[in-house]
Amino acid sequence: MREDIEDIRKRIEKIDNEILRMMANRTAAAVEMGKRKASDSLPLRAPDVEEKVIGRYVSKAKEFGMSEDSASTIARLLIHESIEQQGLIPRPAKSKRMLIIGGNGKMGQWLCRFFASRGHKIKIYDTTENIKYPCEKDLKQGVLEAEVVIIAVPISYTPMILEEVLSYNTSALIFDVSSVKTPSAEILKKGGKIAEVCSVHPMFGPETNSIIDENVVICNCGSYSAVDKAEELFDGANITKTDLDEHDKLMAYVLGLSHATNIAFFETLNRSGKSYSELSRVASTTFKDQVETSHNVVSDNAQLYYEIQNLNPYEQEVLSSLVDSVNTIKDAARKNNKDAFTKMMNEGKEYFGGN
Numbered sequence: 174m175r176e177d178i179e180d181i182r183k184r185i186e187k188i189d190n191e192i193l194r195m196m197a198n199r200t201a202a203a204v205e206m207g208k209r210k211a212s213d214s215l216p217l218r219a220p221d222v223e224e225k226v227i228g229r230y231v232s233k234a235k236e237f238g239m240s241e242d243s244a245s246t247i248a249r250l251l252i253h254e255s256i257e258q259q260g261l262i263p264r265p266a267k268s269k270r271m272l273i274i275g276g277n278g279k280m281g282q283w284l285c286r287f288f289a290s291r292g293h294k295i296k297i298y299d300t301t302e303n304i305k306y307p308c309e310k311d312l313k314q315g316v317l318e319a320e321v322v323i324i325a326v327p328i329s330y331t332p333m334i335l336e337e338v339l340s341y342n343t344s345a346l347i348f349d350v351s352s353v354k355t356p357s358a359e360i361l362k363k364g365g366k367i368a369e370v371c372s373v374h375p376m377f378g379p380e381t382n383s384i385i386d387e388n389v390v391i392c393n394c395g396s397y398s399a400v401d402k403a404e405e406l407f408d409g410a411n412i413t414k415t416d417l418d419e420h421d422k423l424m425a426y427v428l429g430l431s432h433a434t435n436i437a438f439f440e441t442l443n444r445s446g447k448s449y450s451e452l453s454r455v456a457s458t459t460f461k462d463q464v465e466t467s468h469n470v471v472s473d474n475a476q477l478y479y480e481i482q483n484l485n486p487y488e489q490e491v492l493s494s495l496v497d498s499v500n501t502i503k504d505a506a507r508k509n510n511k512d513a514f515t516k517m518m519n520e521g522k523e524y525f526g527g528n
């Protein structure tokens with residue numbers, strides 16, 4: 174007799190419940206592991222183990238006739254859940270008194286939430302009050318009481334605040350989180366010689382829920398111990414260490430170019446005379462993807478985006494190169510130069526690894 178559709182659905186629901194129960198069991202085991210990591214002061218992630226776990230899922234999936242891609246996605250999700258939970262386990266020995274300058278800004282609030290969830294004691298110094306975290310009115314006192322001082326103010330204010338913090342001769346770890354480092358570079362390097370100073374750049378926005386698999390750049394300003402300490406604070410993220418002087422050269426592409434391309438995209442649409450709803454009705458996949466990204470850009474902080482273009486000394490050269498690239502596309506199309514166009518496409522494919 175043929176099984177009723179509803180009965181099959183019931184059977185699937187039962188299996189789903191089993192899967193969820195098993196997942197909860199797995200996470201509970203990971204939490205046990207997390208407690209051990211916390212008491213032994215071990216890092217959250219074990220990349221070699223993660224690779225083995227994913228490999229195990231993929232080879233088992235093959236055995237069961239399941240898609241390898243799905244198996245790898247499931248394994249990554251489970252690992253993500255483990256690290257997320259492990260990150261919440263307090264490490265009292267590692268708990269620091271933190272002063273977050275600009276703690277009421279969007280990124281400042283993210284830092285407060287993140288470090289509070291990791292068991293650190295947060296104080297804020299800002300021009301406005303915050304009901305969630307205690308506020309420090311006297312910057313000097315706040316700096317001298319803190320073990321970690323984080324500067325999360327707009328890029329153009331960072332050098333001034335950094336200078337003031339350094340003038341208090343604190344033994345705290347000090348770092349900024351700004352997106353352009355050149356305006357503060359001299360002070361950061363001076364600071365790196367006399368104090369525990371480094372420079373951090375979380376490569377994600379304040380809406381990000383989890384740090385797992387997000388990129389964080391830590392710039393060496395001369396104090397290696399500061400870099401090590403900052404690395405520990407962002408445990409769980411993908412951390413890349415670089416020299417301070419390299420940072421803005423990389424960000425001129427990673428931030429400046431990608432922002433400019435999206436701004437140029439919506440600016441061109443805005444000048445087109447076609448309404449968004451008219452274009453949306455005939456939208457292609459690429460158009461939809463591009464709209465989504467440039468919508469995120471246009472909804473973000475205009476001052477920050479301006480400063481990223483304006484304060485990075487490498488940006489003008491990158492923007493000129495962007496204009497050249499657009500002109501190459503324009504010329505190829507105007508002059509019926511299919512070869513030039515195809516060359517661009519092929520070289521682009523090569524650049525991304527050939528696929």
Ligand SMILES: O=C(O)C(=O)C[C@]1(C(=O)O)C=C[C@@H](O)C=C1
Binds near residue numbers: 222
């Ligand atoms: O083996 C560990 O160290 C774990 O915490 C477990 C686990 C997992 O979920 O499989 C989680 C995080 C590690 O990066 C590797 C593996």
